[in-house]
Amino acid sequence: MNIHRKQTIVQEIEYWKKNRMLPDQYCNYLLALYTEGEAVQGQRGQKKKMFHLFFSCLILSLIPITFLVIYFTEMPVHLQMVLVTFFILLSFIGYFTFRKEQFFIHIPVVISAFLILILSIKLLEATNFKLPTTFTVITFQALTWFILGYLKKWYYLNIAAIIIMVLLVINIIAM
Numbered sequence: 001m002n003i004h005r006k007q008t009i010v011q012e013i014e015y016w017k018k019n020r021m022l023p024d025q026y027c028n029y030l031l032a033l034y035t036e037g038e039a040v041q042g043q044r045g046q047k048k049k050m051f052h053l054f055f056s057c058l059i060l061s062l063i064p065i066t067f068l069v070i071y072f073t074e075m076p077v078h079l080q081m082v083l084v085t086f087f088i089l090l091s092f093i094g095y096f097t098f099r100k101e102q103f104f105i106h107i108p109v110v111i112s113a114f115l116i117l118i119l120s121i122k123l124l125e126a127t128n129f130k131l132p133t134t135f136t137v138i139t140f141q142a143l144t145w146f147i148l149g150y151l152k153k154w155y156y157l158n159i160a161a162i163i164i165m166v167l168l169v170i171n172i173i174a175m
Contacts, residue, residue, distance in 0.1 A: 009034050052098065056107045059094045062087045063111060066118055077126045084119045088112060109154065117141055138168055 010031065017027035066087055070080055094108035120141065124134050142161040149157030 006034055052101065052104050055094060055097060056104050059091055059108050059111050062091060063114060066115060070118070070122060077122075081119065081123065081126070084115060084122070088115045088119065091115060106154065106156070110156070110160075113141075113145055113157065113160070135168060135172065138164065142168070 013027055013030045013034065016022045017024060017031075022030075066084055069075060069083055073080075075083075091108045091112040095105065095112065098104040098108060117138070120137050121134065124137060142164040145157045145164075146161035149155060149161065
């Protein structure tokens with residue numbers, strides 16, 4: 001069949017579907033028939049993109065919510081830790097959801113790293129550990145970020161680890 005003729009038929013079927021002149025099942029069938037399955041896959045891809053965009057925005061909002069919960073509420077410490085742990089698990093779910101995506105995978109990685117850092121500092125603060133233990137834990141996390149960034153070629157983790165180590169050294173010198 002002529003390509004121009006197919007495009008005209010597909011546009012007409014989309015018009016019928018938009019104006020509900022035929023049921024969706026019939027329109028989807030006709031679109032799949034005339035586009036050889038490309039139209040149905042395009043709609044699924046659009047819904048998947050919207051889901052990824054929504055879920056990445058949700059994961060991005062976890063950092064401000066965490067700071068709000070930890071520093072501006074009078075919640076008990078153990079409840080704060082449970083909530084931050086839930087946020088970490090949610091960001092891990094985001095990592096496994098986006099593991100095949102090139103762009104969205106970085107959002108849960110960064111959020112997970114910062115949430116784990118916040119959780120560990122808050123736990124050390126709540127258990128009254130001394131300063132050398134806190135420095136050791138932060139150093140261990142920075143080294144983990146650096147190694148992970150080097151292995152996965154995620155250079156933003158390397159930069160974040162270097163910045164944390166520089167700030168830690170400046171803090172030690174300033175004491």
